[in-house]
Amino acid sequence: MKRGTxxxxxxxxxxxxxxxxxxxxxxVPKIGSFAGELYPDMAYLKWLVLIDMYAAAIPFYFALYQAFKLLSYIDHNQAFSQVSVRALKNINICALTISALYLIGMPLYYLMQQKVDPPGITVIAFIIIFSSIVIAVFASVLQRLLQDAIQTKEENDLTV
Structure with a gap:
């Protein structure tokens, strides 16, 4: 693959x-404050929303780092190696973690939606959950294909 790509x-x-x-x-801080304002008697909702959203940002940035590393492996002609498979596995785990965190936080977003006129909060959360699951499945398929290609390459190297 060309370096420009x-x-x-x-x-x-x-x-x-x-x-x-x-x-x-x-x-995110505004969303957390908004959650606290919607339910003043349950001020801890602000902190739960903040924790959920910031906790989901950590695996997101780790997945971006893994994608960057994967592209570096491709640059160095190590695309068909176990380190590439490991990077895809980490991306898969990160995407599933993001989905799980937003799924756990869904009751919070549902509570917020009950007080807001347009029901966009849970829709956005479902979009994040669904897109993370799609990314996880895609990374898993690529991981499996790459693992099969590595095995085939190793078998061909042994027969020659």
Whole structure:
């Protein structure tokens, strides 16, 4: 694969991380405060929402780091190696973790939705859960294909 393609993908990975960082810095605290304002008698909801959203950001950035490493492996002609399989496995685990965290936080978002007129909060949470599951399945399929390709390559190396 040409170096320009992987460079483009590395830039895309970085550009994906920047808006999420902005959301974490500016929007998540407002969402947490909003949850606290909706239920003043349950002020701890603010902290639960903040913990859930920031906890989901950690595996997101770890998955971006793994994707960046995977692209570096491709640059160094190590695409068909166990380190690439491990990077895909880590991306799979991160995506499933994000889905699980948002699924656990779903009752919080449902409570928030009950007080808000347009029901967009749970829809956004379901979109995040669904897209994370799609990414996990995709990474799992790529991991399996890469593992099969490595096995085939090793078998061919042994027969020659």
């Amino acid at each position: 992987t460079l483009f993908l590395k830039i895309a990975v970085i550009l994906i991380g920047i808006p999420i960082l902005a959301v974490c810095l500016f929007l």
